[in-house]
Amino acid sequence: MKHWLKPGLILLIAMTTPLLLLGGGDAAAGKPVYDKKCAMCHGAAGEGKEAMAKMLKVEFRHLGCKEVQAKSDPELSKIITEGTGKMKAVTGLSVTDVANVVAYVRTLAKK
Ligand code: HEC
Numbered sequence: 001m002k003h004w005l006k007p008g009l010i011l012l013i014a015m016t017t018p019l020l021l022l023g024g025g026d027a028a029a030g031k032p033v034y035d036k037k038c039a040m041c042h043g044a045a046g047e048g049k050e051a052m053a054k055m056l057k058v059e060f061r062h063l064g065c066k067e068v069q070a071k072s073d074p075e076l077s078k079i080i081t082e083g084t085g086k087m088k089a090v091t092g093l094s095v096t097d098v099a100n101v102v103a104y105v106r107t108l109a110k111k
Contacts, residue, residue: 025096030104033097037090046108058086064108076102 035044041052041060048060061068071079077098083089093101 025099025101025103027100027103027107030097030100030102033093033101034104037093038101041087046105056086062108062110063105064110066110069106069109073099073102076105 034042041049041056042063043049043060046063048062053060079087080090080093080098080101
């Protein structure tokens with residue numbers, strides 16, 4: 001291995017490994033995904049759309065409430081990719097999209 005290649009490689013691994021390990025998504029990248037794939041039901045801020053709730057005969061919990069936020073990232077990912085109750089699986093998302101949108105949902109947490 002060329003001597004200049006090694007530090008670069010180590011840096012690259014150091015930068016990407018935590019991301020892969022934590023499944024840590026990028027909330028900023030998750031916002032457009034949320035706006036496109038979730039907001040029509042869950043509302044722009046996670047509050048839930050009244051009209052959609054009536055149509056689906058459900059009551060939305062705010063995505064920022066502590067019950068939802070108490071779910072782990074893998075649990076949230078599973079809800080998105082497999083659906084839950086009356087929510088169908090959301091399709092057309094890459095693994096990265098899912099991680100990013102989960103990170104975005106974290107930003108909706110009520111303080
Ligand atoms: C077609 C409407 C619709 C879309 C689109 C949708 N959801 Fe849902 N979602 C629901 C409904 C309805 C529920 C409640 C399911 C139930 O409890 O029966 C739900 C539940 C959830 C829950 C669990 C909430 C709780 O109270 O436990 C999470 C988290 C969630 N959705 C996230 C998302 C995310 C993130 C997206 C976008 C990637 C998304 N949803 C897209 C309708 C939708």
